[in-house]
Amino acid sequence: MFDKDKKIIFSGIQPSGDFTIANYFGAIRNWVLLQNDYNSIFCVVDLHAITVPQEPAVLRRRSIECAAMILASGIDPEKSLLFFQSSVSAHSELCWLLNCNSYMGEMARMTQYKEKSVKQGDTIRVGLFDYPVLMAADILLYNTDIVPVGDDQTQHVELARNIAERFNHNYSPTFVVPEGYYGKAGSRIMSLANPEKKMSKSDENTNAFILMKDKRDVIMNKFKRAVTDSETEVYYDKEKKKGISNLLEIYSCAKGITIPEAEAECRGMSYAEFKECVGTAVADCLDPIQVRFEALMNDKPALEKILMDSADAARSIANKTLRKVQKKIGFYQFGSK
Numbered sequence: 001m002f003d004k005d006k007k008i009i010f011s012g013i014q015p016s017g018d019f020t021i022a023n024y025f026g027a028i029r030n031w032v033l034l035q036n037d038y039n040s041i042f043c044v045v046d047l048h049a050i051t052v053p054q055e056p057a058v059l060r061r062r063s064i065e066c067a068a069m070i071l072a073s074g075i076d077p078e079k080s081l082l083f084f085q086s087s088v089s090a091h092s093e094l095c096w097l098l099n100c101n102s103y104m105g106e107m108a109r110m111t112q113y114k115e116k117s118v119k120q121g122d123t124i125r126v127g128l129f130d131y132p133v134l135m136a137a138d139i140l141l142y143n144t145d146i147v148p149v150g151d152d153q154t155q156h157v158e159l160a161r162n163i164a165e166r167f168n169h170n171y172s173p174t175f176v177v178p179e180g181y182y183g184k185a186g187s188r189i190m191s192l193a194n195p196e197k198k199m200s201k202s203d204e205n206t207n208a209f210i211l212m213k214d215k216r217d218v219i220m221n222k223f224k225r226a227v228t229d230s231e232t233e234v235y236y237d238k239e240k241k242k243g244i245s246n247l248l249e250i251y252s253c254a255k256g257i258t259i260p261e262a263e264a265e266c267r268g269m270s271y272a273e274f275k276e277c278v279g280t281a282v283a284d285c286l287d288p289i290q291v292r293f294e295a296l297m298n299d300k301p302a303l304e305k306i307l308m309d310s311a312d313a314a315r316s317i318a319n320k321t322l323r324k325v326q327k328k329i330g331f332y333q334f335g336s337k
C-alpha cells in the first residue's frame with residue numbers, strides 16, 4: 001500500500017469527546033488533503049484519552065464513532081492507515097523506553113500539563129504528565145517525517161524532535177526527526193463562548209463548540225449566541241475583534257476560501273446576518289460528512305475490518321522500530337555471538 005518514494009505523515013486524535021469543527025478544520029481536513037501525497041498513518045489515541053477519567057462504555061462508543069467520523073471526513077482506507085492506539089502495543093512499550101531518555105525538567109515545562117494540573121491539583125494522574133512522551137512514541141515508531149496538527153500541539157511536536165535527536169546522539173542514528181505541519185487557516189479555532197480560549201471538545205459549556213455531529217438547528221443556535229463585541233462592523237482584526245475574527249476564520253474554512261475573501265463577502269452585513277451566514281456555511285460543510293458517518297456506523301463489521309487491517313499493518317512497522325530501539329539500548333539479543 002505504501003510507496004517507498006513518499007514521505008510519511010502520522011497524526012492522532014483523542015476520543016476524549018465528540019469531535020468539534022476545530023478538530024476538523026485544524027487537523028482532519030488537512031489529513032484528507034495530505035493523504036494523496038504522503039504515506040499516511042492516523043490513530044485514534046485511546047491510551048491518551050485515559051490520562052483523565054473515562055467511563056468505559058462511553059470510551060468504547062466514542063472510539064468507534066471517532067474512527068467513523070475520520071473516515072466520513074474523507075480518510076480513504078485504500079490510501080491511509082487508521083487504527084486504535086491500544087491495538088498496537090509498541091506504543092506503550094516505546095513510551096517506557098523513551099521515558100528513560102526524557103527529563104523531568106523538559107516535561108514540567110509543557111504548558112498543556114501546567115494548565116491542566118492547576119485545575120486537578122494532587123489528583124492529577126502520572127499519565128497526564130507523561131502524555132507528551134507517549135505522543136513522541138506514537139510519532140517516532142513510524143519514521144514519521146511530517147506531523148499535521150493544530151497550533152496547540154507545537155510544543156509536543158518539538159519535544160518529540162528533542163527526544164529523537166537526543167536518542168540518535170546518545171546511541172546512533174535511529175529515529176527520523178519529525179516536523180510539525182500547520183494549515184494556513186484553522187490551526188487555532190477559538191471557543192464561541194470565550195474567544196480568548198481555544199475551542200475544545202472537553203469544554204463544560206456546550207455552547208463553546210460546534211460538534212461535527214451537531215444538527216443544523218443546533219449549529220445555527222450556537223452561532224447565534226457566539227460572543228462578539230460591542231461594535232457593529234464585520235472585519236478581521238485578531239487583536240481587537242477576537243470573536244468576529246474567529247467567526248471569519250471558521251467561515252473561510254467551511255467555504256474553502258481565504259480570510260480576505262471571507263472578509264470581502266461578509267463586509268457590510270449586520271452581526272446577526274453574519275452569524276447566520278457562518279452557521280449555514282458550517283452546516284452545509286458538515287451535512288455530507290454526517291450522512292457518511294451514519295452509513296459507516298450502520299456497517300460495524302466493515303468499519304471494524306478497516307481498523308483491524310490497519311492495526312496489523314501498523315504493528316508490523318512499529319515492531320520493527322521497537323526491536324531496533326531495544327537492540328540499541330542493549331537488551332540481550334538471543335542467538336547473538
Ligand code: TYM
Nearest residue numbers: 011012013014022023026027135149150187188189198199
Ligand atoms: P486532540 O485530540 O486534542 O486534537 C486533535 C487535533 O485537533 C487539533 N485541535 C485544534 N485545531 C485548531 N483549533 C483548535 N481549537 C483545536 N483543538 C484541537 C489538535 O491540534 C490536534 O491536531 N496530543 C494530541 C493527540 C496525539 C497526537 C499524537 C497528535 C497523540 N499522539 C501524535 C499528533 C501525533 C491531542 O490531544 O489532540
